[in-house]
Amino acid sequence: MAAERTIFHVDIDAFFAAAERSVDPDLIGKRLIIGGTGGRGVVACASYEVRPFGVRSAMPMSRALRLCPGALVMRGNFDLYRKLSREFMAILRDYTPDVQVMSVDEAYMDMTGTEGLYGPHEKAAADIKDRVRRELKLTASIGIAGSRLVSKIASDERKPDGLFTVPPGGEADYLAPMPVRKLPGIGPRAAEKLGRLGVRTLGQLAAFPEGPLRREMGNHAVRLIDRAKGIDDSELTLDGEAKSISSETTFHEDTTDRAFLEKTIAGLAEKVGRRLRRAGKHARSVSLKLRYDDFTTLTRHNTLPVSIDGDARIVEVAMGLLDATLRQRNAPVRLLGVGVENLTEPASQLSMLDTAVVDDSALSSTLDRIRDRFGEDSVSRGPG
Ligand SMILES: [Mg+2]
Structure with a gap:
């Protein structure tokens, strides 16, 4: 098997609404919606107080206000969100440089092998949540698993203020009872197609025969079955340079x-x-x-x-x-x-002389350049 990894998915709960409350405690407990107030305004963030009414992000504001007429709507202070986001990511980077930022309030951390520094992974996660609460007055949910896919599902499941670990080998069992829509990449249309096949849970999807699924869903199906089992070995894409x-x-x-x-x-x-x-x-x-x-x-x-x-x-x-x-x-x-x-980095011409960093396809032209610069006898093709 591939080497075991420990990935944290860390996600701030109802970020924009929580950010407003972090600077104005009077907003705590209010039915708060952040978003555009104009004719075609859209909900950017629904506080947990308005979610029981069915208000969700990306919904037209007019619809949100029909669902929850008394809600308090704020346009949002994006400078504040940016500042908090920077501070949030800095906290995560205190634990590992291997942070993949997904959005202003969401990131993956590769915490593989960090127990010697921070203790058991759940303790490190509790520390991170604690710092976010004390330093930023925000709550975060953290999912811990062997992959990005499963850690993300785990943090989403436990919101708000959640912390949950899916143990290695337990991925398929963990996902099995969940509706297929929980799998990132399965939208309403795909869920409808799957429903027609009698597939409603990820367990049913994981057990479905590939052939018939491919006929209905296309070649994408094979990958869906693997993901429904919790198989995901995609690497974190780290800030700056790819490793x-x-x-x-x-x-x-x-x-x-x-x-x-x-x-x-x-x-x-x-x-x-x-x-x-x-x-x-x-x-x-x-x-x-x-x-x-x-x-x-x-x-x-x-x-x-x-x-x-x-x-x-x-x-x-x-x-x-x-x-x-x-x-x-x-x-x-x-x-x-x-x-x-x-x-x-591609070798400079000088370092090439002592470390023999060469590429087969570019070897001849590199040798030519060096000869031009240092004279005909400066290099010769060695024995490999
Ligand atoms: Mg969030």
Whole structure:
């Protein structure tokens, strides 16, 4: 299996309304709606006091006020929200630099292996909630799980002021009783289609045969089934620079067809290579992700003596990893992914001389440039 991770999803409860209350306690307990008041105004944030009336964010304000006539509407103070948002993210970054900001009031944190610093994960989460309450006068809900997907569902489920951990291996059981709409990516239309198939819960979706589901929902269906089981190994996209670039695909049918697998690897490697070059980076290692039909998932890495950015080398290294993996176990494959990691700046011409950071596709032109600059005898192609 892939290495176990601990992801926190942290989300402030009814952020805009809570922010207004943090500076004006008289608003506490009032039926508060933040949003546009004009003819086509929309609800930006519904306080918990108006939610029992059916008021939700993104709803036209006119409808919200029909549902809850006495509500107090405020236009919102976005400078205040921005300031609180910055302070909120700074608190999270006190615990780990691996924070992926999703919106003003919501972020993922990769807390893998931080117990030595902060104690058990639930204690760290309680500390974070406590700081948010004391320093910002806001409440946050935190979901803890092995993936972004499950941690987000867990924090949403426990709002407001919630804290819940989904233990490793317990994802599918946790999701099973929930209605399909709880799964991010399943909107009203998809839920309706699933309902026609008799699929109302995530447990039913997880157990549904792939073929019929694909006929109704398209190729997207296979991924939905995996997600309904709580399978999500998407990486956090961290602020600033990407730490890795990867691409993966889930097959319509599990397969042992070697030629097909190799063709897939080549396609994924080229996609990754293109993104790597567009980012202006080189990579020191290549990874292969492979999921078998029984959902066992392996990630294999190969770190290279030189950094690369050419498709040919990425394909070659990924093929080698595929070969080694299938030699150990040649079972039907469900998913393949290729990634590049340990991203580095392209070597300067000088550092190239001592660390041999070269890319196969660019080698000749780089050698030419160095010869131009340092003279014909300054470099020669060494033995690999
Ligand atoms: Mg929120």
